[in-house]
Amino acid sequence: MTVFKGDTVEAAIEAGLKALSLTRTEIETTVQVTPRRGFFGIGARQAEVDVTAKQTETTHSDVQATAAAATEPQAQPMNRTTTETTTETTTEETTETEASTIEFETEATSKKSYAEVVAELKDYLDEIVAQLGIDATSTTEIKHRQVTVNFNTEAEGLLIGKHGRTINAMQSLAQVYLNHKRFSKLVVTLDVANYRSRRIDTLTRLAENMAREVVATGKPVYLDPMPSFERKQIHAVLANNDHVMTYSAGSEPKRAVVISPR
Template sequence: MTLYTSETVDGAIQNALQQLQLDKSQVEVTVLTQPRKGFFGIGARKAKVEVKPAVKDQPEVADHQIDETPSAMDTKTTIEPEITTDSESKPVTETTEGPTVDRQAEYRQVATELNQYLSEIVSQLGIDATSQVEVKHRHVTINFETEQEGLLIGKHGRTINALQSLAQVYLNHKRFSKLEVTLDVASYRERREETLTRLAENMAREVVATGKPVYLDPMPSFERKQIHSVLADNEHVMTYSAGTEPKRAVVITLR
């Protein structure tokens, strides 16, 4: 992995482009560290980025070549069953193996831009943090590292959940609504998942014991889905959501 540094992110990218003798459209950029001026020079740091040549596009095959050459069809990945095309349709860009190389490059690019956007917001909150981006198929995960974990997570996860909702809005605005994003810090999501699982099981036992429904505290949609999932196969209780955002909550009641 080759890293490039400068006083600014753009400067680090320009240094990389000069050394690689490429333009920005030919590379993939991952921002590893945002620059910081520090206080009278104390705690200052330079921007650090990883720049590598982008994966070249696969050569296109003309429509008549696809129709007339069986070997060309054999080399293409199987198309997802739900995607249907005819002879006049545009070429399919996604396969059962996931998005094509071109689409994955677009996902990585918008994920990098999202990371820069969030890093600026976190910095404005007074939180000193670094972040790493991971893109797998249609899911973006951004892991933050900071000594101010409690401040970034917030009470009951409100701060990091708000940032995650903002991140999803950003992707939707960029026309990448099919991408899902998860923000994490210090394995908070894993710990929160364990907490929600215990909560769902305990409240289900209470409903069975008392015969009365239980209304959980409002939570974001992805956490409500987990509660529903945990109790989906429970023979004694059922769940549903009630209320309107942002106060929509899960209700557990006898089946």
């Protein structure tokens, strides 16, 4: 017995029809409890109706059809399964091959694009150097996303400038050029006569000497303004120093490192 409830008998029957997914002609109903409104809600009760599906007789023809279907031979299900499995496997292998090919082609295209934009950058920088009146040649190197442009000239000091201002300014222009070409993921470094390596040694000695001075005097020291990649070198050298701390102050292009006691 399946009993459904509702505010009315009709509502209870509708609930049964919905739950059983049947129509009116397919069910039998028996009212178990009649609804009552009560007095201001007191003593009210819902209708309860037993809703059951009608029993259908199975005809002799239906039985014969069912038996015939059961005894009818199947159309080689194993071959069909094997064919489907082979097709799916072939499709997966084809998809994986296509994906690998696309990935390889994308990587090759990316490298080709890198080489093209770096060649354009080289011409751009060579033109700047020529306009500065400096006779120099340049070579480029690409490692991952790091681009290095090396200059060879007898006028090294003129190309580097005081405290590296000229070559640093050119490096900033080179990065802006790459960003403008939508290759901002490439990071460019300009060098001449191993200036960058020598500059790192100079910054390391400067950081250590200034740290000792801060410890001795107990007063902070403001270094000269320098580009961000050189400030990072100062911070890295003194990062593990137990006596001093570093931070940057000011706005570009006059932002500088401050070394102060901890």
